[in-house]
Amino acid sequence: MDIIFSAEELAFQQEVRTFLKEKYPDDIRKKQDSGISLSRDDMIRWQKILYEQGWAAVNWPVENGGTGWSPIQRYIFENEIGAANAPEFLPFGVKMIGPIIYTFGNDEQKRRFLPDILSSDVWWCQGYSEPGSGSDLASLKTKAERQGDHYLVNGTKTWTTLAQYADWIFCLVRTSSDVARRQEGISFLLIDMQTPGVSVKPIITIDGVQEINEVHFENVEVPLENLVGEEGKGWTYGKVLLEHERTNMATVARSEYRLNRLKEQAGQSVHGGPPCMDDPNFARKVAAAEIELKALEYTQLRTLAAVAVGKAPGPESSILKIKGTLVQQMLDELLLEAAGYYALPYVPDQYDLEFPNSERIGHGAETRSSLKYFNNRKASIYGGSNEIQKNVVAKHVLGL
Amino acid sequence: MNFSLSEEQSMLADSIARFIDNDYGFEKRQEIAESEKGYSPELWRTYAELGWTAVPFAEDDGGLGGGPIELMLMMEQFGRGLVVEPFLATIVLAGGVLQRAASAPQKEQWLSGIIEGSIQAALAFSEPQGRFEISDIATSAKANGDKYILNGHKNLVLNGANDDLLIIPARTSGSQSDQSGITLFAVAADSAGIERKCYATVDAHHAADITLKDVQVDAAAVLGEVGQGFATLQAVIDEATFAVCAEAVGIMRTMHDKTVEYSKNRVQFGVPIGTFQALQHRMVDTLMACEQTYSLLLWTAMLNTANDPDARKAISALKYQIGTAGRKVAQEAVQIHGAMGVTWELDIAHYFKRFTAIELLFGNADFHLNRYIELS
Numbered sequence A: 001m002d003i004i005f006s007a008e009e010l011a012f013q014q015e016v017r018t019f020l021k022e023k024y025p026d027d028i029r030k031k032q033d034s035g036i037s038l039s040r041d042d043m044i045r046w047q048k049i050l051y052e053q054g055w056a057a058v059n060w061p062v063e064n065g066g067t068g069w070s071p072i073q074r075y076i077f078e079n080e081i082g083a084a085n086a087p088e089f090l091p092f093g094v095k096m097i098g099p100i101i102y103t104f105g106n107d108e109q110k111r112r113f114l115p116d117i118l119s120s121d122v123w124w125c126q127g128y129s130e131p132g133s134g135s136d137l138a139s140l141k142t143k144a145e146r147q148g149d150h151y152l153v154n155g156t157k158t159w160t161t162l163a164q165y166a167d168w169i170f171c172l173v174r175t176s177s178d179v180a181r182r183q184e185g186i187s188f189l190l191i192d193m194q195t196p197g198v199s200v201k202p203i204i205t206i207d208g209v210q211e212i213n214e215v216h217f218e219n220v221e222v223p224l225e226n227l228v229g230e231e232g233k234g235w236t237y238g239k240v241l242l243e244h245e246r247t248n249m250a251t252v253a254r255s256e257y258r259l260n261r262l263k264e265q266a267g268q269s270v271h272g273g274p275p276c277m278d279d280p281n282f283a284r285k286v287a288a289a290e291i292e293l294k295a296l297e298y299t300q301l302r303t304l305a306a307v308a309v310g311k312a313p314g315p316e317s318s319i320l321k322i323k324g325t326l327v328q329q330m331l332d333e334l335l336l337e338a339a340g341y342y343a344l345p346y347v348p349d350q351y352d353l354e355f356p357n358s359e360r361i362g363h364g365a366e367t368r369s370s371l372k373y374f375n376n377r378k379a380s381i382y383g384g385s386n387e388i389q390k391n392v393v394a395k396h397v398l399g400l
Numbered sequence B: 001m002n003f004s005l006s007e008e009q010s011m012l013a014d015s016i017a018r019f020i021d022n023d024y025g026f027e028k029r030q031e032i033a034e035s036e037k038g039y040s041p042e043l044w045r046t047y048a049e050l051g052w053t054a055v056p057f058a059e060d061d062g063g064l065g066g067g068p069i070e071l072m073l074m075m076e077q078f079g080r081g082l083v084v085e086p087f088l089a090t091i092v093l094a095g096g097v098l099q100r101a102a103s104a105p106q107k108e109q110w111l112s113g114i115i116e117g118s119i120q121a122a123l124a125f126s127e128p129q130g131r132f133e134i135s136d137i138a139t140s141a142k143a144n145g146d147k148y149i150l151n152g153h154k155n156l157v158l159n160g161a162n163d164d165l166l167i168i169p170a171r172t173s174g175s176q177s178d179q180s181g182i183t184l185f186a187v188a189a190d191s192a193g194i195e196r197k198c199y200a201t202v203d204a205h206h207a208a209d210i211t212l213k214d215v216q217v218d219a220a221a222v223l224g225e226v227g228q229g230f231a232t233l234q235a236v237i238d239e240a241t242f243a244v245c246a247e248a249v250g251i252m253r254t255m256h257d258k259t260v261e262y263s264k265n266r267v268q269f270g271v272p273i274g275t276f277q278a279l280q281h282r283m284v285d286t287l288m289a290c291e292q293t294y295s296l297l298l299w300t301a302m303l304n305t306a307n308d309p310d311a312r313k314a315i316s317a318l319k320y321q322i323g324t325a326g327r328k329v330a331q332e333a334v335q336i337h338g339a340m341g342v343t344w345e346l347d348i349a350h351y352f353k354r355f356t357a358i359e360l361l362f363g364n365a366d367f368h369l370n371r372y373i374e375l376s
């Protein structure tokens, strides 16, 4: 039993590190490291750098323009990105809709959409949730009626992440209510955000940021050719995507990065006072988080080992999202506590690299720690809430 | 044994509760919070007219002679209403110092105006290096003839942007974390040499970081005895800690109630989400946390009313409970609201943020657990 990488894998790891050292832009690094949100342009610029390297789609097969990497390579890559605290590729294009299109879409759709996803020339957003349909997604009501050469779409999607930047939205819509199971009336539609009748209304999150939106569809005409796969099969396609989303959420390396930052920050005197770690209460909580994270790392490696030899991941994979978000939230709390009173100022203007240092309140990411703590309560809510995840484990793993 | 309130106490609690229900709805609160000052000067006058600003002060000073029970009742309601007016800063903190340490002329100069609602004030209880340790004071006050020269840095001065009064604890002798050698100064907010960086805090309250550069104050500005300010400072911070705990209890209870209500109305899978046992048990847990915390609050109020030797220890117990069991209540409320819980639009998010600020104010759970052990 060991977790030693092969010589090729080690060489690959070195290649990723060298790439990050040379190509990860300084200004983006600075923003990331001080917890400043990236602009739309920052995100696209970084994704294009990965694209030029040929590393945009680490989860896609080669024939569709992906890297075709082995699970171990993907693991190494994502680990290095996390360890460098570099931005992750936005999930909506490459992680979510891309695989649906190359798996269930027709050739024309592949030609039309995949290249722009790879090159980040088109921004996608995810239109699943609705005001009345969150955990119970299959109850969704957004209606798409077939009328000649198009669908007429009416309804509201909500909590749509970064829809304000999006060129396209992929949606689950109801094409029929005359079915035995409500899931069978759901279809998968691709909708151009510029189509008349589509409107986006911002939703401000707890930390004062426009991260999510409501997207309204009022008599929106969507060409029939924008249907993915078969009518009434959207639910099965969408479900594949959800599973995909779940296994991508452990974010072990990023939590490790944050843990190290926490230990560094709390281990030294920040404003001339004694280090937080001098308090055994605090040191104990940090150790507990570290232990939980170590367990998670090995759980993830077990999953990886199974997948690497072509086996289906065992029940341990289904706990990755729950535990992954739990560790993230433990770290959020500890970073907040470490910042002490400097967690409290709310000065959005200073979360900009140009803001004069002399005017700043607190050091670096301190005053962002509270906002991160507030915002990241979402981690246990979205992508299938942790309660829903546990229901899934109870049903499919425990057979209850 | 008697946990019931006196008639006057009930009337006080009821009058604030009515005000919150009728005049301080969430939308109104948000409007006030987003206004320039971050609170309503107009409502502050109303609070004064209703006598609320007088409650904690002795009758001889023009107050109503209220004690911990009255303060608790008020703060619970302020928590429920997410009140942003600077009651904690002006009345409990600055007023608390003046009531305990000011001379008759100083009370005439400052405290009367505070009670009347015409003077705003702040107590600079923290320095950057001190974390939660109030005796850690590097700000110096050097005697110079019949004046003092103040130099130093204060952070998170609540209501520190006010135009009237800053109470500055500074060191006249001793080394940085000594309890002796701390002197309290009443400094006019517009004194030369005071630089303020003012900001809103995450809970929509307001604070300032203050730099004092050769600020000259008269000897007449000393509150109490030179070098003996710590006892006052500690008593005031204890009372303020108790006050924010009561506020937090009001917040916890409100978050819990709103969550239970939400779970009865939010339908998923064809049924209200409150019918899922996974959520029911968690709401029972938050109910238990609310009840246990309320019990500690009453215990603390009683010990502090009686000046019991364990009064301070009780405050630490309560603050620890707020930072642990209370935090769980707040987090569960957000979680059970789903995505709604992390939106700016919903009050739950704002209760969550105020609660989090209170967790840190005057020392978090770790700090008070240590203090509890020290006092045991």
Ligand SMILES: Cc1cc2nc3c(=O)[nH]c(=O)nc-3n(C[C@H](O)[C@H](O)[C@H](O)COP(=O)(O)OP(=O)(O)OC[C@H]3O[C@@H](n4cnc5c(N)ncnc54)[C@H](O)[C@@H]3O)c2cc1C
Binding pocket: A125, A126, A127, A128, A129, A131, A133, A134, A135, A136, A158, A159, A160, A161, A162, A211, A212, A378, A381, A382, A383, A384, A385, A386, A387, A388, A391, B266, B268, B269, B273, B276, B278, B279, B335, B336, B337, B338, B339, B340, B342
């Ligand atoms: C920041 C953020 C970004 C998001 N981005 C997107 C996006 O881009 N696209 C998109 O489509 N959606 C997005 N979502 C929506 C997200 O997927 C939903 O919030 C999630 O599915 C939960 O739905 P809900 O918010 O309606 O909560 P509800 O389903 O109403 O749930 C409320 C509470 O009840 C619990 N609950 C529900 N059913 C059960 C049950 N059977 N047993 C036990 N507990 C239960 C839930 O766990 C939760 O705690 C986003 C959400 C957030 C917070």
